[in-house]
Amino acid sequence: MQSFFRKAYTSLSAAPAASKTNLLKNMTMGRALNQSKMMIQSQNLMNSAITRRAFSIIDTKIMRNIGISAHIDSGKTTITERILFYTGKIDEIHEVKGSDNVGATMDSMELEREKGITIKSAATHCEWKDHHINIIDTPGHVDFTIEVERALRVLDGAILLICGASGVQPQTLTVDKQMKRYSVPRVIFINKLDRMGADPWNCIENVRERLGLNCAAVQVNIGVENGLQGICDLVKMKALYFEGEKGRDVVEREIPDDLKEFCDKKKQELITILAENDPTIEEYYLNEDFNIPIDVLKKSIREQTIAQKFCPVMMGSAYKNKGVQPLLDGVLDYLPNPEESNNYAYDIQDKTKKVKMDIDNKKPFVGLAFKLEESQFGQITYVRIYQGKVKKGSTLNNTATKKKVKISRMVRMHSNNMEDISEAGAGDIFAIFGVDCASGETFCDQSVNFTMEDMHVPEPVMSLTIRPKKQDQLEIFLKALNRFQREDPTFVVKQNQESEEIIISGMGELHLFIYCERMKREYDIDLAVGNPTVNYRETISQKAQFNFLHKKQSGGAGQFARVIGYIEPLNSDMDSQDADLSCQFVDGTEGQNIPNEYIPAVEKAFHESTKKGPQTGYPVVGVKYVLTDGQTHVVDSSSLAFAIATRYSFKEAYEKAGPQILEPVMNVEVTVPAEFQASIMGQLVRRRGSITNTQTKTGYFILNADVPLAAMFGYATELRGCTQGQGEFSMEYKMHSPVGEFEIKDIIDAYQRKRAEKGEDI
Numbered sequence: 001m002q003s004f005f006r007k008a009y010t011s012l013s014a015a016p017a018a019s020k021t022n023l024l025k026n027m028t029m030g031r032a033l034n035q036s037k038m039m040i041q042s043q044n045l046m047n048s049a050i051t052r053r054a055f056s057i058i059d060t061k062i063m064r065n066i067g068i069s070a071h072i073d074s075g076k077t078t079i080t081e082r083i084l085f086y087t088g089k090i091d092e093i094h095e096v097k098g099s100d101n102v103g104a105t106m107d108s109m110e111l112e113r114e115k116g117i118t119i120k121s122a123a124t125h126c127e128w129k130d131h132h133i134n135i136i137d138t139p140g141h142v143d144f145t146i147e148v149e150r151a152l153r154v155l156d157g158a159i160l161l162i163c164g165a166s167g168v169q170p171q172t173l174t175v176d177k178q179m180k181r182y183s184v185p186r187v188i189f190i191n192k193l194d195r196m197g198a199d200p201w202n203c204i205e206n207v208r209e210r211l212g213l214n215c216a217a218v219q220v221n222i223g224v225e226n227g228l229q230g231i232c233d234l235v236k237m238k239a240l241y242f243e244g245e246k247g248r249d250v251v252e253r254e255i256p257d258d259l260k261e262f263c264d265k266k267k268q269e270l271i272t273i274l275a276e277n278d279p280t281i282e283e284y285y286l287n288e289d290f291n292i293p294i295d296v297l298k299k300s301i302r303e304q305t306i307a308q309k310f311c312p313v314m315m316g317s318a319y320k321n322k323g324v325q326p327l328l329d330g331v332l333d334y335l336p337n338p339e340e341s342n343n344y345a346y347d348i349q350d351k352t353k354k355v356k357m358d359i360d361n362k363k364p365f366v367g368l369a370f371k372l373e374e375s376q377f378g379q380i381t382y383v384r385i386y387q388g389k390v391k392k393g394s395t396l397n398n399t400a401t402k403k404k405v406k407i408s409r410m411v412r413m414h415s416n417n418m419e420d421i422s423e424a425g426a427g428d429i430f431a432i433f434g435v436d437c438a439s440g441e442t443f444c445d446q447s448v449n450f451t452m453e454d455m456h457v458p459e460p461v462m463s464l465t466i467r468p469k470k471q472d473q474l475e476i477f478l479k480a481l482n483r484f485q486r487e488d489p490t491f492v493v494k495q496n497q498e499s500e501e502i503i504i505s506g507m508g509e510l511h512l513f514i515y516c517e518r519m520k521r522e523y524d525i526d527l528a529v530g531n532p533t534v535n536y537r538e539t540i541s542q543k544a545q546f547n548f549l550h551k552k553q554s555g556g557a558g559q560f561a562r563v564i565g566y567i568e569p570l571n572s573d574m575d576s577q578d579a580d581l582s583c584q585f586v587d588g589t590e591g592q593n594i595p596n597e598y599i600p601a602v603e604k605a606f607h608e609s610t611k612k613g614p615q616t617g618y619p620v621v622g623v624k625y626v627l628t629d630g631q632t633h634v635v636d637s638s639s640l641a642f643a644i645a646t647r648y649s650f651k652e653a654y655e656k657a658g659p660q661i662l663e664p665v666m667n668v669e670v671t672v673p674a675e676f677q678a679s680i681m682g683q684l685v686r687r688r689g690s691i692t693n694t695q696t697k698t699g700y701f702i703l704n705a706d707v708p709l710a711a712m713f714g715y716a717t718e719l720r721g722c723t724q725g726q727g728e729f730s731m732e733y734k735m736h737s738p739v740g741e742f743e744i745k746d747i748i749d750a751y752q753r754k755r756a757e758k759g760e761d762i
């Protein structure tokens with residue numbers, strides 16, 4: 001079959017365009033191959049045809065931009081590897097941490113292959129049944145959550161992966177929340193059905209309860225765990241088996257007799273759920289007619305999925321090569337093409353003006369740089385086109401920097417490889433070379449000036465000091481920091497003004513560790529790394545008035561400014577995930593006691609004051625400053641005087657407003673063999689954790705707890721030690737909560753000590 005394919009591909013490539021379709025038909029139809037083999041051959045031929053088309057603009061109707069998101073280790077990379085194999089992009093499957101030591105194709109960084117985790121999201125594309133699919137493989141580890149955010153921002157649909165044995169896990173909740181935030185329609189794939197204790201029906205219940213998603217299975221598994229054989233498609237009412245090399249031949253048979261009744265029941269469940277939002281299906285339902293034509297059923301699933309009223313659930317085992325091709329069919333059948341998803345930009349002149357993007361190649365070009373990557377050929381910038389098209393050699397505007405950029409080389413990426421293209425059209429994802437920009441910036445045609453909506457960038461929760469051991473490496477060290485910062489908005493670099501120490505902050509220990517490691521490996525820098533510290537925040541718990549007069553009228557130019565008002569908490573409850581961690585200024589003045597020209601100085605000085613809290617030096621959050629009145633002097637008032645008065649007024653009121661210190665609290669999930677239940681609970685309670693959920697599943701004990709980040713240092717080692725290496729845990733940022741009484745004193749003392757010792761301004 002391989003040689004047949006090669007021959008066919010050669011003749012197809014050489015044939016004139018008009019005869020290719022016929023040639024394709026003849027070659028696939030004229031041979032007495034079995035049904036499944038024919039399917040694969042015609043598939044590969046179509047793929048070749050589309051690969052050729054990749055050099056020109058792709059019709060948006062046959063395009064899908066999808067991401068694969070899940071909790072860590074759910075199998076995203078493993079699935080992507082199968083997708084690339086079945087669509088003819090790679091000739092061989094390499095496993096994550098596989099015995100061949102090659103590593104999965106999408107894990108192209110050395111560190112990714114070593115650790116068996118995905119760090120940066122790699123973009124790729126493939127062709128399936130005459131459709132072009134752009135795929136972003138997103139990392140599952142919470143420390144790289146910004147990669148997930150970025151991917152979702154630019155995708156039209158997603159596959160939400162769930163482990164068939166573990167069900168909904170902490171990060172499934174996070175990625176689901178992110179998908180909801182960006183209104184991304186999704187299909188669910190329950191993976192790892194070959195694992196001990198796997199149960200897709202439990203997972204579906206779990207999804208309904210914990211994610212609140214209206215979902216139903218469109219497939220039923222044939223067997224489970226070691227006995228997993230295939231799946232039944234409830235739309236077609238056929239059984240599908242995956243035979244031949246690596247399960248590449250999809251063979252359709254009748255549903256096994258012992259599953260017929262169960263499949264009928266599950267199909268009825270699907271129809272009942274669809275009927276709620278679709279009058280056509282409702283009519284079938286009311287007539288108790290469950291033999292709905294395939295097209296009608298697919299149309300309903302598609303429309304409701306795109307409208308985010310429903311999620312179709314598919315299933316299988318990527319590792320055992322079962323269920324991946326039907327999942328690809330599901331992507332085409334149920335996820336939107338770029339024309340079917342809504343995207344908006346803001347007019348840079350008037351940010352309140354929202355402009356709907358039009359997937360039309362004739363419209364002015366608007367594209368978002370959503371990801372940067374350093375390669376051996378220079379910076380690669382990934383761009384999603386929201387409208388218009390772009391040709392190699394054209395010039396675009398970067399609306400953030402106002403700089404003109406020449407698009408001299410355009411490519412489609414495939415992990416670390418690429419293919420050159422000469423143009424790309426609306427809805428597509430491509431990459432450009434040598435363009436200087438930061439991620440999140442918008443490129444436009446000269447005729448428009450739009451910016452795409454900002455991405456949600458979470459607050460960094462952990463910091464550490466870092467410096468090169470050798471002075472002559474300082475320049476390359478700063479270059480590396482600069483690059484990482486532009487690639488990743490959750491990686492923040494600051495310099496302490498007084499001690500000149502460089503402080504890097506990020507989303508967790510692993511996040512910061514990876515950057516230190518990359519500096520060592522990619523830049524050969526010998527680093528001195530300090531101890532990690534937690535990013536505390538300060539806030540207030542009650543309202544407090546201020547009335548402050550700043551007056552200096554002895555000699556020289558005088559200063560006079562009075563500010564009157566109050567500060568109050570922005571949140572009624574700080575112990576909540578929805579707490580607003582911003583600071584707001586409200587101009588509540590009436591009349592002209594403070595002339596308008598001084599108000600901006602007051603606002604600016606308030607925001608400046610919140611950058612460094614009086615108790616710990618960490619930023620103040622969740623505070624509203626309301627200016628109600630004031631007083632000026634005809635000669636001596638100035639913006640400077642009002643700025644000084646504001647700073648003192650804030651300090652004065654802050655002391656009376658019940659100051660609090662907030663610390664990052666993590667949602668921790670620990671999975672251990674059941675016999676370790678007691679010791680695990682004890683450990684987390686000692687680490688100031690409050691247990692939120694426990695469950696026991698097939699010999700495993702799973703515990704969820706909210707634990708302060710400050711108490712989680714060294715937990716990986718402790719867990720490994722007490723479970724003989726059999727325990728696993730993951731954690732993600734949940735919220736900033738007030739620090740307990742006992743810890744407050746330690747934190748303040750440490751801050752005062754540090755200041756006294758070093759005269760440091762942290």
Ligand SMILES: Nc1nc2c(ncn2[C@@H]2O[C@H](COP(=O)(O)OP(=O)(O)OP(=O)(O)O)[C@@H](O)[C@H]2O)c(=O)[nH]1
Pocket residue numbers: 070071072073074075076077078079095096097116117118119138139140141191192193194195316317318319320
């Ligand atoms: N039994 C079983 N194992 C699987 C399956 N899919 C993936 N795995 C294994 O699960 C582990 C994690 O798989 P990955 O594909 O790296 O998961 P991921 O979601 O990409 O991981 P991160 O990117 O690090 O979050 C690997 O050891 C895989 O071989 C499956 O269907 N069944």
